[in-house]
């Protein structure tokens with residue numbers, strides 16, 4: 001009924017007792033729906049109570065879904081021999097530790113979808129910062145010239161779309177470390193490791209464990225597949241000499257020897273030859289110069305014409321909540337960078353301005369040590385406003401005489417506005433998650449924008 005699917009894999013799935021762990025709309029529900037369409041029996045489990053999964057259950061109504069919800073005793077695993085794991089569930093959770101003990105096969109939603117359609121042209125992008133921006137720009141450029149689809153963390157879930165992808169379509173996948181933890185055969189034609197910095201240290205014991213999860217993106221690649229690495233990040237650069245299974249391509253804003261290089265005057269060079277200038281670009285932020293470079297390299301390797309790439313790159317407006325210019329009032333510019341929840345993304349925003357930043361940071365800390373950016377803050381930030389649950393913790397890590405603790409978001413905003421003068425930038429770049437006060441970073445960013453937009457000239 002569905003074309004070009006790997007029927008051997010579907011037959012294999014039919015021999016297994018399958019349990020989906022993590023009933024989320026994006027992952028678990030998508031997997032369940034796809035299994036239902038393929039006539040593969042399975043059950044689902046979540047530690048949430050049955051009644052709080054109403055929306056998810058609704059999405060699976062009349063599809064024979066069997067749920068185990070609430071307390072997860074190890075009996076749930078009796079007879080199970082394949083787990084499809086949602087990215088939100090850590091391998092270190094009790095149920096998964098038990099599953100590992102029992103040597104049950106565990107795969108991610110990405111691995112599951114890939115095995116259904118292993119022959120598609122896949123471009124997979126991971127890294128600590130810039131995944132969504134780079135994946136979106138790459139999709140814009142490629143789809144201007146041929147059929148392409150954006151899946152994974154951004155756009156539709158891979159498992160949701162997997163049965164409907166055309167054989168000649170290029171799929172751009174944004175992947176998080178969580179999705180890469182349980183990779184077995186997944187093999188993209190082009191994989192990209194943008195950068196590695198401290199992040200998610202509430203889930204990983206150290207940065208190396210986190211880096212190891214990310215490395216799975218290229219583990220199955222062969223010499224005719226491409227691995228794109230950032231030369232300017234010490235972690236990704238360390239792989240250049242050490243990965244032998246894939247063909248390595250590099251990008252840099254510092255090193256002319258990279259496959260693709262961007263100089264200080266915004267000229268891009270490809271194998272040493274001038275390609276085009278990105279002076280006319282719309283997007284702000286020095287880190288976005290790197291993201292542009294990667295997307296350009298991917299597009300060149302996908303044989304997209306240079307003038308199409310140049311046009312798409314310079315026209316790209318960026319995405320909401322990532323260095324988004326909200327408005328300028330009386331010479332004060334308001335920037336919504338609510339998506340900045342890592343040390344490196346806050347640093348990237350600070351570095352994008354010359355001086356006179358009024359910085360709003362805080363929320364719920366993911367276990368990040370912010371001390372390394374203290375000097376940059378002192379150089380560029382005229383007032384540091386610390387908010388939310390992590391405010392006192394941040395104050396200890398960032399001792400600065402020009403900081404001010406304000407618990408409440410509205411008061412923090414009003415304080416920032418009251419101090420601002422012509423030429424200043426009021427920057428929301430929290431470095432923390434929003435879960436202490438908001439549903440997610442989008443809600444926090446939208447709230448910030450509503451406060452900015454309610455200001456009178």
Ligand code: ADP
Nearest residue numbers: 128129130131132133287322323339340345348
């Ligand atoms: P991700 O999907 O990896 O979280 P996004 O593109 O959504 O990345 O951007 C998240 C945050 O990181 C934003 O604050 C953005 O400004 C910042 N950022 C984007 N690209 C980079 C980069 N290459 N290096 C550092 N920070 C970046």
